[in-house]
Amino acid sequence: MATSYFGKDELHLYFNRRFHSEFFDHFFRYYTDIATTYTLIGLAIFIILKKSWRNFVFLGWSTLTASLAGLLIKRSLFIDGHRPTYYFELRNIRLNLVDGVDSQIPYTFPSGHTILAVILCFYLCIQIKNRGLQLLFCVLMGLVAIGRVYLSKHFVIDTVGGSMIGLLFVILGYYFIWQSPNTKLDKKILAKK
Numbered sequence: 001m002a003t004s005y006f007g008k009d010e011l012h013l014y015f016n017r018r019f020h021s022e023f024f025d026h027f028f029r030y031y032t033d034i035a036t037t038y039t040l041i042g043l044a045i046f047i048i049l050k051k052s053w054r055n056f057v058f059l060g061w062s063t064l065t066a067s068l069a070g071l072l073i074k075r076s077l078f079i080d081g082h083r084p085t086y087y088f089e090l091r092n093i094r095l096n097l098v099d100g101v102d103s104q105i106p107y108t109f110p111s112g113h114t115i116l117a118v119i120l121c122f123y124l125c126i127q128i129k130n131r132g133l134q135l136l137f138c139v140l141m142g143l144v145a146i147g148r149v150y151l152s153k154h155f156v157i158d159t160v161g162g163s164m165i166g167l168l169f170v171i172l173g174y175y176f177i178w179q180s181p182n183t184k185l186d187k188k189i190l191a192k193k
Helices: 002-006 008-017 022-050 051-078 084-090 112-127 131-150 156-178
Strands: none
Touching: 002 156, 008 084, 008 131, 008 156, 022 051, 022 112, 022 131, 051 112, 112 131, 112 156, 131 156
16 A cells, blocks of 8 residues: 555655664664574474474475465566666665665565565464464564565565465465365374384
């Protein structure tokens, strides 16, 4: 809704010029990878050591198919979509950029990090029934999307698109894998013989 009101350019410039600070520069520089890639690796190790095949297949299938769908969309439908840094550079508009964060040129839509963040959030929310923690996971997922815009890696619309793709595939995984009556999926991965 904000994108349709402000437009892609104006919305990005508004956030870029209004909310930069030294604290957030440091925070978002590292947060995205910690919240997505390292969390996925940690969860995968935990699942292999403690959980069932259902957990592993659900998280693996959701992550793999959603990431491949996002990559296919980026590289076929939106091949000419440039990241904000390059997009604004072509228009001679200077952005507030974070030192040490590399600029990228192509493939802005959808945000792959946001796809992964939604899947991880959904998985954690079905594992932990505490409403307060579920809300915290949703906030932490939202921070990934905000961080992608803050770092000028993506436009807001890219993170919204990534959220929708992640949600679509994690819901499909939930109904076809998590809710599957196949009892073989309930066996522990590292079952004692």
